[in-house]
Amino acid sequence: MDASRNFFDDLDRSYQANLARFTLGLSPAGLTEAYASWLAHLAMSPGRLSELALFPLSQWPDCWQSQSQEQPKASQDARFASERWQQWPWRFYAEGxxxxxxxxxxxxxxxxxxSDEYQRILSFSARQLLDALSPSNFIATNPDLIHTTLTHLGTNLAAGAANALEDWRRDQTGEAPVGVEAFEVGRNIACTPGKVVLKNQLIELIHYQPRCDKVKKEPVLFMPAWIMKYYILDLSPRNSLVRWLLEQGHDVYMISWKNPGGEDRELGMEDYVRHGALAAIxxxxxxxxxxxIHLAGYCLGGTLALLTAAYLGARQDNPLKSLTLFAAQGDFTEAGELMLFVTPSEVAFLKNMMWAQGVLDTTQMAGAFQILRSNDLIWSRLVHEYLQGQRPGMNDLMAWNSDATRMPFKMHSEYLEKxxxxxxxxxGHYSLFGEPLAPGDIQLPIFAVGTEKDHVAPWVSVHKVHLIGGNDVTFVLASGGHNSGIVSEPGHPHRSYRQLFKGAKDPYLSPEHWLEKAEPHSGSWWPAWQAWLAEHSSAEVAAPKNLGSRQYPAKGDAPGSFVLMK
Structure with a gap:
């Protein structure tokens, strides 16, 4: 009986894993369930059906007024912002x-x-279809494309076809995108000098060469997400957070995660805590x-930092001095549009797909993030690169973004489900090594950063760090997105942030009230964080001349070997 049950279960898994390759990891059952529920509730809503049926008539006066204005207002949608879209018939297409x-x-x-969940799914699906059918995506209905094509006698289309063919060839052969070759790990990105002082089956720990004669006694340990390569925090010398922190007199360490393969399928969250966070600490x-130690976690690494801090919080000899979180979540009740991909149906579907592969592949993960911002990352790129024939220049952040990693089956399943x-x-239901954890176990001063345009960790979700009781929390809301808001070096144009301190006994402020009270600042938030670190550090000590120690001898130069794994 057990053998037959396992056979049929494996048959289900195999079928769904193969189906996922054609659906880009999206569960047809989940979408069908939401669609059927929508139709059923809509059928019981004669008022809403009547309103939808009369929609063209009710909107006709506004539409007519918009079309009859000699100088219509410029569109807030960047796709229709140019003056050509204000002329007839293009303004008619944009208004439609x-x-x-x-x-x-x-x-x-x-x-x-x-349900709110189904409404989010349906609204999101409708927006995806509309973005695909936008008149800005087609030559015949886009006056900017028509003007470019006539001006360049069609050479833009030839250049665009060449761009599309080159991208297809690189995609088939697994080559990096055009322009990435100008950025080489260890040469002009991820090039801050240091030594690998620990290497195990999951991480390499980098100890960076101090850049001052004296350093703060308490070191800073960066715990980046393993969904990305660590050097988002050590890009070019001009915008490397690691290098900048070294120049301010801090002793800095970095975890570099292994890029897992199918053989690592059974690595779980406890492995990432034991062999990653705790081993590095x-x-x-x-x-x-x-x-x-000042522990700083980024994105999924920040979630791990929260779990680790809660686990260590029960110790009398807690090795942590403070906790910093960059775009990191511990409470996922308001995790934004990413929740569209984390329903029971979707998680079960993804688990079967990962079960067959042993990992969540880079292309599957990148596809989900592209769908979240399809207008910016898919259709806008199609228009600019393949129809206008304009290839944007590559920069270090874009090169890093193309250097993706995989996720082990067990770990990612636990992360999504638990x-x-x-x-x-x-x-308060999570446990590590048999011990229950809760946010209240964290008794550390916290510095948390959210970003205004974050589609991965919305700032209102990051803001929930204020609900951890008994902690001083300094919260920063930075301009930019999930990555660009963190890579915000001093001197970067058009950067700003808001900051507000909440004492352990101060009343909680909702995100809306926080915005009203938080003081705005121009420029980078990095100096504010460094000042906070200095405030929570003790006296300076002589900078180490030799990196590592007798117990942890240097095993090679930074950036190490794990970051080079494809």
């Missing part, structure tokens, strides 16, 4: 598209009885002669 957006927004949201503590879907840590 805007009306379509309003129709489908009304058709998929605010329906009595339909033990090494840094030993090398720095038991100095307490943390994202069931929110076990925030609700």
């Amino acid at each position: 598209f805007r009306q379509s957006e309003q129709f489908w927004q009304k058709a998929t949201t605010g329906i009595n009885g339909l 033990d090494a840094v503590r030993s090398i720095s002669k038991d100095a307490p 943390l994202f879907l069931k929110n076990q840590f925030a609700e």
Whole structure:
């Protein structure tokens, strides 16, 4: 009986894993369930159906007024912002598209009885379809494309076809995107000098060469996400957070995660804590002669930092001095549009796909993030590169973004199911090594950074760090997105941030009230964080001349070997 049951279960898994290759990892069952529920609730809403049927008539006066104005207002949509879109008939196409957006927004949201989850899925799906059909995506209905094609006698289309062919060839052969060759890890990115002082089956720990004669006694340990290569924090010398922190007199360490393969399928969250976070903390503590550590986690690395800090919080000899979180979440109740991909149906579907492969592949992960911003990352690129024939220049952040990593089956399944879907840590149901964890176990001063345009970790979700009781929290809301808001070196143009301190006994402020009270600042938030680190550090000590120690000898130069794994 057990053997037959396993056979049929494996048959289901294999079928769904193969199906996922054609659906880009999206569960057809989940979409069908949401669509059927929408139709059922819409059928019981004669008022909403009547409103939708009369929508063209109710909107006709506004549409007519917009079309009859001699000088219409410029569109807030960047796709229709140029002056050519203000001329007839192009303004008619743009207005028709805007009306379509309003129709489908009304058709998929605010329906009595339909769950918020299904409404988000349907609204998102409708927006994806509309973005694909936007008049800006087609030569015949885009006056900017017509002007470019006539001006260049069609050479833009030839250049665009060449761009498309080159991208297809590189995609088939696994080559990096055009222009990445100008950025080489260890040469002009990820090139801050240092030594690998620990290497195990999961991480390499880099100890960077100090750039001052004296350093703060308490070292800084960066824990980046393993969904990305660590050098987002050590890009070019001009915008490397690591190098900048060294120049301010800090002793800095960095975890570099292994890029897992199918053989690593059984690595779980406890492995990432034991062989990643705790192993690095033990090494840094030993090398720095038991100095307490400033732990800084980014994105998924920040979630791991929260789990680790809660686990260590029960110790009498807590090795941590402070906790810094960059665009990191511990409570996932408001995790934004990424929740569209974390429903019970979707998680089960993804688990079967990863079960067959052993990992979540880079292309599958990148595809999900592209869908979240399809207008910017898919259709806008199609127009600019393949129709206008304009290839944008590559920069270090774009080169890093193309250097993707994989996720082990067990770890990512646990992360999606226990943390994202069931929110076990925030609700006090998560355990590590048999010990229960809760946010209240963290008794450290916290510095947290959210970013205004974050599609991965929305700032209102990051803001929930304020709900961790008994901690001083300094919260910063930086301009930019999930990555660009963090890579915000001093001197970078058009950067700004808001900052507000909340004492452990101060009343909680909702995100809306926080915005009202937080003081705005121009420029980079990095100096504010460095000042906070200095405030929570003790006296300076002589900078180490030799990196590593007898117990943790140097094993090679930074950036190490794990970061080079494809």
